[in-house]
Every structure is written in structure tokens, then in C-alpha cells.
Amino acid sequence: MISKGDGIVVAVPDTGVDPHPDLSENLLAGIDTVAGGSGDGRKDSNSHGTSMAGLIAASGRATGALGIAPRSKILPIMASTSDNFGEADDLAAAIEYAISKNVQVISISSGGASTPRLVRAVEAAIAANIVIVAAAGNVPNQPLSYPANEEDVIAVGGVDRLGRHAAFSATGPQVDVTAPAVDIYSTSYGGKYSKGTGTSSATAIVAGAAALIRSKYPYLPAQEVAHRLTATAIDKGPPGRDDEYGYGVIDLVAALTADVPPLGFESVSAPADAGPTAPAEARPGGDDDGAQVRGLVTLAAIAAVGIGWALVARRRRRGDDPPPRISR
Numbered sequence: 001m002i003s004k005g006d007g008i009v010v011a012v013p014d015t016g017v018d019p020h021p022d023l024s025e026n027l028l029a030g031i032d033t034v035a036g037g038s039g040d041g042r043k044d045s046n047s048h049g050t051s052m053a054g055l056i057a058a059s060g061r062a063t064g065a066l067g068i069a070p071r072s073k074i075l076p077i078m079a080s081t082s083d084n085f086g087e088a089d090d091l092a093a094a095i096e097y098a099i100s101k102n103v104q105v106i107s108i109s110s111g112g113a114s115t116p117r118l119v120r121a122v123e124a125a126i127a128a129n130i131v132i133v134a135a136a137g138n139v140p141n142q143p144l145s146y147p148a149n150e151e152d153v154i155a156v157g158g159v160d161r162l163g164r165h166a167a168f169s170a171t172g173p174q175v176d177v178t179a180p181a182v183d184i185y186s187t188s189y190g191g192k193y194s195k196g197t198g199t200s201s202a203t204a205i206v207a208g209a210a211a212l213i214r215s216k217y218p219y220l221p222a223q224e225v226a227h228r229l230t231a232t233a234i235d236k237g238p239p240g241r242d243d244e245y246g247y248g249v250i251d252l253v254a255a256l257t258a259d260v261p262p263l264g265f266e267s268v269s270a271p272a273d274a275g276p277t278a279p280a281e282a283r284p285g286g287d288d289d290g291a292q293v294r295g296l297v298t299l300a301a302i303a304a305v306g307i308g309w310a311l312v313a314r315r316r317r318r319g320d321d322p323p324p325r326i327s328r
Contacts, residue, residue, distance in 0.1 A: 002256045003216040005069025010056050010105040010211050012204075013094035014049030015084065016041050017076035018189035022058040022065040023050070030076040033093040034086055041076030046084060047188040049076065051196065052109050054187030055204035056211065065187045068208025068252070069215070075103055080110065088115040088146075095121040099128050104214045107207030108134040109200030111145030118146065126152045131210045131222045135203040137170035149174045154210070154226050157246060158182070158202040163236070165244040169199055175246040176226065177233050179205040209250055216256055224262060232258045 009028070016037055019027050030041030037043050044050045053067075053074045060066030079094040080086030091108070092115065098106050099121075106125060111134060125132055134148040136157040148155035149172075158169040158181025165171075166181050179202035186201070188194040206229065213225050220228070232255045233248030241247050 002253075003069075003212040005057065005072030005208070005211040005215045007218070008069065008072040008105065008211040008215045009075050009101070009103045010069070010072055010107055010207055011075040011077060011094070011098035011101070011103040012049060012053050012056070012107050013077040013079035013091055013098070014044075014052055014109060015046040015080045015082060016044035016049045016078035017053040017074060018042070018044040018047075018050040018187075020050055020054065020058070020065075020187040020189070021063060021191055022060060022187050023054055023074065025059055025061070026057040026067075026070070026073050027053070028073050028075050030078075031094075031097050032078040033090045033097070034078055034081050036081055037078040041078050043078065044189050045082040046080075047192075047194050048084065048109070048200070049078070049080075050189050051186040051194055052107060052200060052204040055184070055201060056107060056208040058187055063191075065185070065193065068205055069211035072208070072211040072215070075101055086110070088113055088118045092118040092121040095125050099125055099130065103130060105131045105133065105207050105210045107204055108132065108147060109203045111135055111137050111148050114146035119150075122147050122150055122153065126222070129222045131207075131214065131225050133203055133207040133210060135199040136172070136175050138168045138198050139170055140168060142170060144170055144172045144174045152223065152226075154206060154229065155246070156199060156203045156206045157244065158199045159236075159245075159249055163234075163249055165237070166197075166199075168197075169202075169244075171243040173243055175243060177206060177229055177246045178202060178236070178244075178249050179209075206250060209252055209255060212252065213255060227263050228255050228258075228260050231260045 054065050056067050057072045057074050058065035058067040059070050077094040079090045133154045136155050147153050154176050155174045157175045157178040158166040159178045160166045160182040181202040182197045184201040185195050230247035235248040236245040
């Protein structure tokens with residue numbers, strides 16, 4: 001395998017993360033920024049946080065769930081209570097803690113209003129070269145909430161099982177990429193599994209992809225990690241970036257293997273005698289159908305892994321998908 005996420009820590013500020021058998025070996029001790037937890041982030045009576053963590057880093061060595069980056073580590077942070085409520089400053093405290101622990105990726109499957117402290121925390125994480133991935137939200141025809149609408153945060157929308165824009169996925173000029181968000185399976189509390197739908201799962205999938213890239217290219221700046229995801233995404237909808245798909249559906253294989261010019265490289269003028277230049281986004285062979293097939297194969301592989309859920313204000317994941325169904 002090209003990359004499995006070795007050496008990467010992904011912070012998951014959420015409802016906490018239960019030490020599921022498929023997750024326990026990759027689960028660090030974290031912290032609670034809300035009352036009612038275990039104190040180290042390793043408790044989840046809601047299932048959402050455990051589901052997101054499983055999508056990112058489940059090892060598959062127990063009973064079967066395999067995350068996108070199965071050798072990465074999860075830093076669990078309970079930033080929302082068991083009923084999915086959390087204040088903006090609770091998320092800010094979670095991000096501040098993640099920065100102090102030198103994580104490489106922060107996966108935020110929630111959204112809502114911002115506060116000065118939260119804005120400062122996000123800006124500090126960006127300045128610390130941390131990749132921040134955030135859910136676009138599950139309220140269509142509404143502006144993206146914070147922090148997905150923040151510049152330099154990777155805002156993630158959702159696609160359905162056929163790779164089409166999911167009707168519930170929020171749209172807007174800040175959407176960067178999309179990933180599977182419908183009928184996604186993952187880990188849950190008490191050694192169980194769950195299935196759900198929402199842009200939360202898409203966010204965790206993209207966070208796992210970012211972990212793979214950071215593991216394979218450890219010296220790549222956070223902005224270049226995001227660029228690698230957008231530059232290699234499978235274009236959908238109108239040609240180029242659009243408000244439903246962003247730059248397209250992520251393609252894990254291409255993101256890890258493609259020759260991607262660095263940001264700004266394509267704007268450098270070629271010498272007059274250099275001859276015709278292929279577009280930066282063109283791939284060898286110019287086979288759009290082949291790219292589409294690779295994208296669908298990637299979707300099929302990803303969709304076998306996880307669970308979805310959603311977003312909010314007052315930081316509740318409100319107006320989104322129903323609670324995940326738990327299987328025993």
C-alpha cells in the first residue's frame with residue numbers, strides 16, 4: 001500500500017471516542033472540553049465521535065472496520081456533550097489543545113457560529129501548519145457555517161452512492177472537495193457498529209486522506225496537502241470548480257501518486273520557444289473516462305469503510321441527518 005498514515009496524529013473534537021476494538025490500538029489519551037466525560041476524551045455515549053474516528057483510523061484487526069489511514073493515531077477530544085451540543089468556545093479549547101499536542105490534522109465534523117476565541121484558535125492552527133478539515137453541513141441552500149467557511153480550511157461536501165451530489169449537502173463558494181456521505185458504516189460505542197448519512201462522514205474520509213498525504217509527504221506544507229487533494233479530485237458537474245462538488249470527488253490514488261505542480265507553479269510563464277503546454281490538471285493520456293472509472297473505484301473502496309452524520313449552530317448538529325443506527 002502506498003501510505004497507511006504512519007506517524008500522523010489526527011485530532012477529532014467531537015462527542016468523544018470510545019475505545020472500540022477496531023480503534024483501541026490507534027487511540028491516544030486526549031481531553032474533555034465539556035463536562036460529563038472520562039477526562040481523556042475516551043468516552044462516547046453518542047456514537048458520532050467514535051464513528052468519525054473509525055473512518056479515519058480503524059485498524060480492521062478486531063472484527064472488521066478499516067479506516068482510510070489505519071496506522072494513524074487519533075487524539076480524542078470531547079468537545080460536544082452526549083446530546084450533540086457544544087459551545088463554540090469548547091471547540092476552540094479543543095483546537096488549542098490539539099495545537100499543543102502537535103497534531104498534523106484536525107477533523108471537525110460540526111459547524112455553527114464563531115466566537116473571537118474560536119477564530120483565533122483556527123487561525124493559530126493554520127499558522128502551526130495543521131491541516132483543518134471541516135464539514136460543509138447538511139442544510140442545503142444555507143451558507144456554510146464556521147469553520148468550514150474559513151479560508152485555508154478544507155470544506156467538505158457529500159456525494160451519494162453513485163457519486164452524485166447528495167441533496168442534503170450544503171453548497172457554496174467555500175466548498176473545496178466532496179466525498180461519500182450516504183449509508184456509511186463505521187465503529188460505534190461498546191464494540192458495536194453503526195450506519196449513517198451526512199457530510200460528517202465525508203469530512204472524516206477527507207481527514208483520513210490528508211493523513212495519508214502527510215505520512216507520505218512529511219515535509220509538505222498544509223496548503224500543499226489541500227492543493228494535492230483539490231488538484232487530483234475527479235471533476236464533477238460543470239467543468240472546473242463549482243459550488244456543489246468544489247473541485248470534485250477526492251481520488252485517493254491520484255492524491256498520493258500524481259505529479260502535482262506546487263501552488264502558483266501553473267502561473268509561471270513558459271519561455272516563448274517552449275512549445276504548447278498541457279494544462280496543469282491534465283493527466284497522462286488525457287483519458288477523462290479513465291479518470292472517472294478511477295474515481296468510482298475510489299468511491300467504492302471508501303464507501304465500504306465508515307459512518308456519516310452532520311452539522312449545526314449553537315454548535316448542535318441540527319437540521320441534519322437522524323442519529324446513527326447502532327447495530328449489535
